[in-house]
Amino acid sequence: MPKTNTKQKLIDAASELIWRNSYGSVSVDDICKAADVRKGSFYHYFKSKVDLALASMENYYEQSKPFFDEAFSPTRPPLERFERLAAIILEKQAEARETYGHVCGCPFATLGSEMAGQEEIIREKANEIFGRYEKYYIQAMRELMDEGLLDQNIDIQTRANKLHAFGMGQALMGRIQNSLEPFKRDLIVGWMRILDVQYNEKERA
Amino acid sequence: MPKTNTKQKLIDAASELIWRNSYGSVSVDDICKAADVRKGSFYHYFKSKVDLALASMENYYEQSKPFFDEAFSPTRPPLERFERLAAIILEKQAEARETYGHVCGCPFATLGSEMAGQEEIIREKANEIFGRYEKYYIQAMRELMDEGLLDQNIDIQTRANKLHAFGMGQALMGRIQNSLEPFKRDLIVGWMRILDVQYNEKERA
DNA sequence: ATAGTATTTGACTGACTGGTCAACTTAATA
DNA sequence: TATTAAGTTGACCAGTCAGTCAAATACTAT
Numbered sequence: 332m333p334k335t336n337t338k339q340k341l342i343d344a345a346s347e348l349i350w351r352n353s354y355g356s357v358s359v360d361d362i363c364k365a366a367d368v369r370k371g372s373f374y375h376y377f378k379s380k381v382d383l384a385l386a387s388m389e390n391y392y393e394q395s396k397p398f399f400d401e402a403f404s405p406t407r408p409p410l411e412r413f414e415r416l417a418a419i420i421l422e423k424q425a426e427a428r429e430t431y432g433h434v435c436g437c438p439f440a441t442l443g444s445e446m447a448g449q450e451e452i453i454r455e456k457a458n459e460i461f462g463r464y465e466k467y468y469i470q471a472m473r474e475l476m477d478e479g480l481l482d483q484n485i486d487i488q489t490r491a492n493k494l495h496a497f498g499m500g501q502a503l504m505g506r507i508q509n510s511l512e513p514f515k516r517d518l519i520v521g522w523m524r525i526l527d528v529q530y531n532e533k534e535r536a
Numbered sequence: 537m538p539k540t541n542t543k544q545k546l547i548d549a550a551s552e553l554i555w556r557n558s559y560g561s562v563s564v565d566d567i568c569k570a571a572d573v574r575k576g577s578f579y580h581y582f583k584s585k586v587d588l589a590l591a592s593m594e595n596y597y598e599q600s601k602p603f604f605d606e607a608f609s610p611t612r613p614p615l616e617r618f619e620r621l622a623a624i625i626l627e628k629q630a631e632a633r634e635t636y637g638h639v640c641g642c643p644f645a646t647l648g649s650e651m652a653g654q655e656e657i658i659r660e661k662a663n664e665i666f667g668r669y670e671k672y673y674i675q676a677m678r679e680l681m682d683e684g685l686l687d688q689n690i691d692i693q694t695r696a697n698k699l700h701a702f703g704m705g706q707a708l709m710g711r712i713q714n715s716l717e718p719f720k721r722d723l724i725v726g727w728m729r730i731l732d733v734q735y736n737e738k739e740r741a
Numbered sequence: 742a743t744a745g746t747a748t749t750t751g752a753c754t755g756a757c758t759g760g761t762c763a764a765c766t767t768a769a770t771a
Numbered sequence: 772t773a774t775t776a777a778g779t780t781g782a783c784c785a786g787t788c789a790g791t792c793a794a795a796t797a798c799t800a801t
Contacts, residue, residue: 335748352653355560359789369750374790376748433653443712445650448557448638457712492709493702493726496718500705504697504718507662513701521698524730540778564759574780579760581778 338376340366347389350438354384354445382448384442388453391438392460398423399467409471410480410530413522421500421514424505431528436506440499461499465491472526477501480528493525545571545582551592555643556636559589559650586655588649593658596643598666603628604672613674615685615735618727621672625703626719629710641711645704666704670696677731685733722724 344366348357359380363370363393377383402415427435443457468491475481501513501521523530549571553562564585568575582588607620632640640646648662673696680686706718706726728735 335749353558353560353650355558355650356654358787360787370790371750371752371792372748374792380712380789431653435653436649440708440712441649444646444708445558445560446639447635447711447714448640449561454712454714461709461712487721492718493722496705496722497698497702497707497726498705499708500701500703501651503645503708504666504701505703506652507645507659507666509652509659513697515703517694517698521702521730524698524732525726527729542778563757565757575760576762576780577778579762585759 337366337368337372341373341376342381342386342390344388345383347385347431347439349384349442350391350427351433356443357425381453381492384386384446384453385448385456388439388460393461399464402477403471405469406471407480410476410523410528412467412471413526414519417514417519417522420502420518421511424511428511431535433503434511437499437502439501440530441506465495468494475526475528482527485527490525494522497521497525542571542573542577542703546573546578546581546588547591547595550588551595551643554592554647555596555632555640556638559647568696579601580712586658589651589655589658590661593644593647593661597668604669608672608676614679614683615728615733617672617676618731622719622724622727625723626716627656628739629716629719634717638714639710639716642707645707646711666700670700673699680731680733687732690732695730699727702726702730 341362345357345362348361348365359370359373362383363373373383377386398419402419405413407415424434424436439457439460443454446453447457465488469487471492472481472487474507476483476487498518501518504513505511520530546567549561550567553566556630564575564578566581567588567687568578578588582591594719604621605622607624608617612620629639629641644662648659651658652662670693674692677692681692682690702721706723709718710716725735
């Protein structure tokens with residue numbers, strides 16, 4: 332039980348600012364100002380700006396986790412889990428657009444891509460978190476196999492990589508097009524095509 | 537015919553530095569130093585750092601164009617064009633890793649994603665260039681349809697969006713994983729699955 | 742109350758930021 | 772040779788950068 336919420340205020344402010352803008356364009360002063368915290372306190376809780384960025388990433392993940400857990404609940408048929416996830420992502424992106432004025436995409440992708448060439452530790456963190464998300468896909472695919480809906484001979488990890496890469500690609504396109512379109516029909520339809528399962532919901536695109 | 541190559545030296549230096557690192561982490565001074573050009577000359581040719589970034593993007597595109605033209609030559613069967621493009625991309629990424637020490641991904645994706653929230657003009661430029669690349673996919677798909685290899689009822693533009701998003705996703709993963717793996721089998725196999733054509737070359741993944 | 746610890750503050754550093762500018766050199770033209 | 776324009780230079784700006792630190796304050800346990 333923390334005595335104060337200064338640390339969390341800094342993490343929240345940084346998460347927001349970095350997701351909207353970028354790591355490089357947000358200064359420690361900006362973050363402190365947004366969090367209404369003085370510079371000295373920043374360096375009491377974090378040893379560097381990079382250190383705070385790492386904490387922000389973990390914070391993003393923890394905020395997203397309940398939604399993944401709900402979407403991929405064992406009570407839900409595996410294919411529907413992907414549909415549910417796509418719906419949640421669309422909703423979150425729409426919220427961000429409303430709040431921040433533009434579509435923000437995936438924070439791990441944006442930050443990870445920006446910093447990959449300079450801060451190995453951020454690149455690794457993004458990579459590691461991506462691995463956590465892939466576990467959801469893997470579990471769902473296992474169940475699809477058990478139900479005979481998915482070819483038994485495929486390599487599940489490789490297939491999960493593709494599902495994830497496609498999702499990240501759509502998130503990237505959402506940010507760069509400043510549009511929610513990639514999150515609408517494209518995301519779920521693409522996932523189904525990569526999974527290589529029958530998917531006749533509504534139309535084919 | 538320009539009298540000097542100062543402008544191009546600046547563009548080349550900026551392209552390299554920004555691709556390896558990021559827009560935010562590269563200063564005008566860094567670029568000038570790398571190009572062996574003084575600051576005043578920089579602002580003789582470019583009205584701002586953003587202006588140079590835009591010129592760099594156009595430069596990236598022009599460098600890539602001959603490779604796309606070759607891969608998507610009408611003399612090549614349409615499906616093979618994708619295979620050829622995947623091979624070229626792998627080769628270029630391997631070169632970059634050798635030269636710069638790490639996998640760099642797609643310059644438009646990295647720069648576009650980083651700056652999307654701050655510099656509308658860079659976001660738009662990335663978006664516009666993406667549109668140019670999609671034309672290659674669209675043309676190839678038209679021919680696939682003519683040859684009866686692709687379902688006639690699909691929306692080609694939507695399908696091209698998905699192909700492109702998947703490619704960008706793999707490029708992003710390459711950068712974040714600092715690995716060439718996403719460019720190897722995953723890229724072409726994923727494209728074929730999204731296209732929804734028969735593709736039995738070697739194994740299924 | 743007191744001692745000790747955790748937290749907060751804001752002034753400070755020195756390097757660096759993107760950008761400006763007036764003076765200078767070079768090359769082409771008339 | 773004189774004129775003009777294009778290109779180049781390096782000093783210079785005001786502001787910002789990430790990070791430091793000693794002192795002040797608040798909290799906790801005795």
